[in-house]
Amino acid sequence: MPRHPFQSLPVPAEQASTLAARGLRFGLVDLDDEAQCAAWLRADLRGFYADDPEDGELADRFTPFRDSRLAAVWDDSAADSATPVATVSSWPTRLTTPGERDVEAWAISSVTVAPTHRRRGIARALLESELTAAREHGAPLAVLTVSEATIYGRFGFSPAAFAASLSIEQRRATWSGSVPDGRVHLVERTVLREQAPEIERRARRAVPGEVDRWPRLWDRMFALTGDTKKDAGALRAVRYDDGTGEPQGFALYRVAEQGSDFTKHRVTVTELIAATPDAYAALWRYLLELDLVSEITVGLRSVDEPLRWQVADARAVRTTDVTDHLWVRILDVPAAFAARGYAAEGSLVLDVDDPDGIAGGRYLLTAHSDGSGECAPLDGEAPDGSAHLALDVRALGSLYLGGVSASTLAAAGRITEQTPRAAVAADALLRSPIAPRLSIWF
Numbered sequence: 001m002p003r004h005p006f007q008s009l010p011v012p013a014e015q016a017s018t019l020a021a022r023g024l025r026f027g028l029v030d031l032d033d034e035a036q037c038a039a040w041l042r043a044d045l046r047g048f049y050a051d052d053p054e055d056g057e058l059a060d061r062f063t064p065f066r067d068s069r070l071a072a073v074w075d076d077s078a079a080d081s082a083t084p085v086a087t088v089s090s091w092p093t094r095l096t097t098p099g100e101r102d103v104e105a106w107a108i109s110s111v112t113v114a115p116t117h118r119r120r121g122i123a124r125a126l127l128e129s130e131l132t133a134a135r136e137h138g139a140p141l142a143v144l145t146v147s148e149a150t151i152y153g154r155f156g157f158s159p160a161a162f163a164a165s166l167s168i169e170q171r172r173a174t175w176s177g178s179v180p181d182g183r184v185h186l187v188e189r190t191v192l193r194e195q196a197p198e199i200e201r202r203a204r205r206a207v208p209g210e211v212d213r214w215p216r217l218w219d220r221m222f223a224l225t226g227d228t229k230k231d232a233g234a235l236r237a238v239r240y241d242d243g244t245g246e247p248q249g250f251a252l253y254r255v256a257e258q259g260s261d262f263t264k265h266r267v268t269v270t271e272l273i274a275a276t277p278d279a280y281a282a283l284w285r286y287l288l289e290l291d292l293v294s295e296i297t298v299g300l301r302s303v304d305e306p307l308r309w310q311v312a313d314a315r316a317v318r319t320t321d322v323t324d325h326l327w328v329r330i331l332d333v334p335a336a337f338a339a340r341g342y343a344a345e346g347s348l349v350l351d352v353d354d355p356d357g358i359a360g361g362r363y364l365l366t367a368h369s370d371g372s373g374e375c376a377p378l379d380g381e382a383p384d385g386s387a388h389l390a391l392d393v394r395a396l397g398s399l400y401l402g403g404v405s406a407s408t409l410a411a412a413g414r415i416t417e418q419t420p421r422a423a424v425a426a427d428a429l430l431r432s433p434i435a436p437r438l439s440i441w442f
């Protein structure tokens, strides 16, 4: 039985009949049909070149999908007609927005099409179906993380949060930040696993771009699931408790030898979550002062990490990669923009072009001195004196979390200023003091 009403939102007749005309069957996965669920999971994993799981692992690995809406495309003429030729999953999630607010977003994942069926419009049908379901559910926007940056723009998605990978030359990165009065403790993974979600809940409140994590994701991070247990031995866990003994942050990391020199271990940080600046400082200081280590690497970090400003030699913290990570597709402009905070008071007229006919129109965005804002369709002329921009729905999605500058997009020709310096005015309203970040893949 589906656990949530959204899981039963049907695939739209339009996309189902488009695919039916090509001999394909598009529908929802029956969550009560164990064999169908197992075949769906196998198709999803195959799509991402993951190993085919053992039969005994399937039920455990399928667990998180029991809370998602799963759709698939079947080809009844294929040799293995029980295994879908395409998969997609989705679920509503809270997305943190600027100003310590949040919005319900429609998360889309598991987009796969079998190599035997690619480039026949199946992914297009999946994505169009998802955007319809998202709107029927009432989500003002959809979000996803992408394997390739060239696929999703055509569906109105655009990068809104970026991720940095860092490589730190540990001995050069002498700690010069504060030394908090709390303590870092080495802790049992199983104990920390229980405390981690509450710490993360507080930590993410101020970070636009973060989405809800789900129980099995936590279990995987702590190497507590069947497929991750083999990696458990090397995973170290530390927790920072503040001066009153309250847990405020934690880090998970692995240490590996590099060659024969025992003084040059490499540390890979797989998680560092801090609900307070003190927790952040104490955990990084702990890692930077580990003995017998020469390099620390970490991925999915902010593009604006305070760490750079907390070491004696900032060049020891090298950004090895910056990539788009969270992609946003605005579906309902007024609802999306009412659900975020604003850095300044003011108003902005937005002429939004949406080739898919979903979010286009003229809108008036008004931001108040208390950080709240509202957005409404605007009939007729823009009010005198308001800044006025014309942009497509993708540029709007990139602006949404406040991490992409309207001035940059205007310079790139992605936004047209209808009044002088409208992009600067937009930046004053929309910018986020904390760079948007998403610390997981989904």
Ligand SMILES: CC(C)(COP(=O)(O)OP(=O)(O)OC[C@H]1O[C@@H](n2cnc3c(N)ncnc32)[C@H](O)[C@@H]1OP(=O)(O)O)[C@@H](O)C(=O)NCCC(=O)NCCS
Residues within 6 Å of the ligand: 047, 048, 110, 111, 112, 113, 114, 117, 118, 119, 120, 121, 122, 123, 124, 125, 145, 146, 147, 148, 150, 151, 154
């Ligand atoms: C990427 C993938 C889902 C595309 O599926 P598909 O059914 O072949 O795509 P479609 O035929 O529906 O193509 C839809 C559109 O995307 C374009 N497109 C498809 N794959 C693309 C790619 N890899 N790069 C750029 N554009 C792509 C098509 O040209 C088409 O454009 P148009 O409709 O504007 O003319 C499929 O190749 C796949 O499963 N790849 C491996 C898993 C993966 O990368 N999934 C994405 C997870 S984020």
